[in-house]
Amino acid sequence: METDQATTAHVGIIGGGFCGLAAAYELGRRGIRATVLEQDAELGGLAGSFVVGGERLERFYHHWFTNDRHVMDLIDDLGAADQVLLRPTRTGMYYANRFHKLSTPLDLLRFSALPFPDRIRLGLLALRARRVRDWQTLEQRTAADWLLELGGERVYRVVWEPLLRGKFGAVAAEVSAVWIWNKLKLRGGSRGKGGAEQLAYFRGGFAALAERLAAAIAAQGGRVHTSAAVRGIEVADGRVTALDTAVGRIAVDAVIATPALPIVAELLAPHVPPDYLARLGRIRYLANLCVVLELDRSLSATYWLNVNDPGFPFVGVIEHTNFEPVDSYGGRHIVYLSKYLPEDDPLYRMDDAAVVDFTLGHLARMFPDLRPDWVRAAHVWRARFSQPIVERGYAGLIPPRNTPITGLKLATMAQIYPEDRGTNYAVREGRAAAAALAAELGAEPAAGAQRPASMA
Numbered sequence: 001m002e003t004d005q006a007t008t009a010h011v012g013i014i015g016g017g018f019c020g021l022a023a024a025y026e027l028g029r030r031g032i033r034a035t036v037l038e039q040d041a042e043l044g045g046l047a048g049s050f051v052v053g054g055e056r057l058e059r060f061y062h063h064w065f066t067n068d069r070h071v072m073d074l075i076d077d078l079g080a081a082d083q084v085l086l087r088p089t090r091t092g093m094y095y096a097n098r099f100h101k102l103s104t105p106l107d108l109l110r111f112s113a114l115p116f117p118d119r120i121r122l123g124l125l126a127l128r129a130r131r132v133r134d135w136q137t138l139e140q141r142t143a144a145d146w147l148l149e150l151g152g153e154r155v156y157r158v159v160w161e162p163l164l165r166g167k168f169g170a171v172a173a174e175v176s177a178v179w180i181w182n183k184l185k186l187r188g189g190s191r192g193k194g195g196a197e198q199l200a201y202f203r204g205g206f207a208a209l210a211e212r213l214a215a216a217i218a219a220q221g222g223r224v225h226t227s228a229a230v231r232g233i234e235v236a237d238g239r240v241t242a243l244d245t246a247v248g249r250i251a252v253d254a255v256i257a258t259p260a261l262p263i264v265a266e267l268l269a270p271h272v273p274p275d276y277l278a279r280l281g282r283i284r285y286l287a288n289l290c291v292v293l294e295l296d297r298s299l300s301a302t303y304w305l306n307v308n309d310p311g312f313p314f315v316g317v318i319e320h321t322n323f324e325p326v327d328s329y330g331g332r333h334i335v336y337l338s339k340y341l342p343e344d345d346p347l348y349r350m351d352d353a354a355v356v357d358f359t360l361g362h363l364a365r366m367f368p369d370l371r372p373d374w375v376r377a378a379h380v381w382r383a384r385f386s387q388p389i390v391e392r393g394y395a396g397l398i399p400p401r402n403t404p405i406t407g408l409k410l411a412t413m414a415q416i417y418p419e420d421r422g423t424n425y426a427v428r429e430g431r432a433a434a435a436a437l438a439a440e441l442g443a444e445p446a447a448g449a450q451r452p453a454s455m456a
């Protein structure tokens with residue numbers, strides 16, 4: 001249609017995580033100018049970074065599965081496919097004071113934490129789970145109930161219950177079967193020859209990809225502002241008209257809001273009815289606390305260690321430098337310890353030094369040789385809205401992309417479903433919201449835009 005209108009439209013994007021950046025890039029491809037407003041000093045959101053040994057490292061551990069096609073498509077579009085690093089990784093489990101290797105189907109057969117018939121049950125459970133095509137049949141079931149049915153009591157107590165508790169704590173019993181079904185389906189799809197898991201990373205870390213995206217947005221005529229919190233929105237005749245930001249008032253024709261729903265609710269509160277605000281507030285989130293240790297030596301050969309020991313407070317010990325080489329970080333060995341928890345949990349509120357002491361005390365039980373002088377530095381990162389609680393009937397809780405405010409669309413982590421949140425889906429959601437908005441603004445479809453359109 002009216003090319004003038006299409007090329008002069010200006011969209012404000014709240015949030016410079018992967019969803020916001022992907023949305024801005026997609027708008028640019030369609031001839032629409034986008035301005036990204038990120039409150040932090042760095043781009044990347046939950047996949048944001050800090051510097052270790054001269055290289056950027058994610059504050060919270062990050063990798064992709066080889067079947068994360070939306071992010072891989074975006075990387076292709078940016079001409080950066082040669083920057084994707086694919087590597088086999090070693091997975092394990094710590095249970096009853098023992099380490100178990102769990103990378104391949106053969107490891108599963110040797111998994112001595114379970115009697116042999118239960119190892120077979122566990123293997124069959126994964127196969128049966130992956131055969132479920134219609135996730136809606138699982139919408140009203142809890143993960144606990146479904147996993148007990150598929151694998152039996154012992155498999156549940158040893159493998160699944162600790163995993164669900166580690167990830168969702170006190171609300172573990174409420175988690176939907178759809179959540180675990182999706183995890184089982186995805187992990188099975190990210191394997192190389194011999195059944196070993198392969199994972200992907202970006203040269204220079206996720207920060208390097210965020211920078212490539214920001215550069216592409218600028219080349220399209222868009223803008224990316226950091227340290228630019230959005231403090232309010234202006235609405236006239238039911239339509240969004242401007243954003244009040246830390247870098248000034250910005251007139252817009254439309255907005256895509258990507259922060260967690262409680263943050264969006266605060267921004268929208270003066271302009272929408274209470275029942276809509278209540279809907280945004282209905283989805284609950286867990287916070288995450290991640291301790292990152294820089295060690296002078298390796299802890300083990302495992303990249304991803306699930307901790308299925310109820311006495312250990314972290315759900316996983318992730319030795320990042322068993323994935324990305326230690327030379328990338330000036331010879332420092334990087335270990336993450338992650339815990340999902342409610343924001344009022346005492347651990348979340350402890351000061352950083354106390355968190356590190358607490359962590360090292362527990363880690364030394366698992367690795368008795370560990371000495372405090374191995375630790376060259378320790379960092380504590382917190383994210384208030386890190387994981388929506390995917391409860392039964394979650395599909396019905398998700399607010400639609402369109403809001404009561406004309407021109408303002410939601411594209412947030414809580415809307416990713418039936419998949420669990422992740423940068424791959426943040427990219428899908430951002431591009432899909434941008435494609436839908438562009439159509440409303442009357443933009444021409446982008447050349448080769450079949451992908452986002454099919455995602456919408």
Ligand SMILES: Cc1cc2nc3c(=O)[nH]c(=O)nc-3n(C[C@H](O)[C@H](O)[C@H](O)COP(=O)(O)OP(=O)(O)OC[C@H]3O[C@@H](n4cnc5c(N)ncnc54)[C@H](O)[C@@H]3O)c2cc1C
Pocket residue numbers: 014015016017018019020037038039040043044045046047060061062063064228229230231258259260263288290338383386387411412413421422423424426
């Ligand atoms: C511990 C942990 C491990 C993870 N591991 C992986 C992994 O291995 N692989 C993977 O793909 N994904 C992983 N994820 C998930 C992934 O990080 C997220 O799904 C993804 O980054 C979400 O992107 P987003 O843009 O939707 O949201 P966010 O990253 O939350 O971005 C929203 C942005 O909005 C900004 N913002 C908020 N309020 C305002 C405001 N008022 N004004 C301006 N800006 C504002 C925030 O600062 C933030 O940058 C992990 C997450 C966690 C917590």
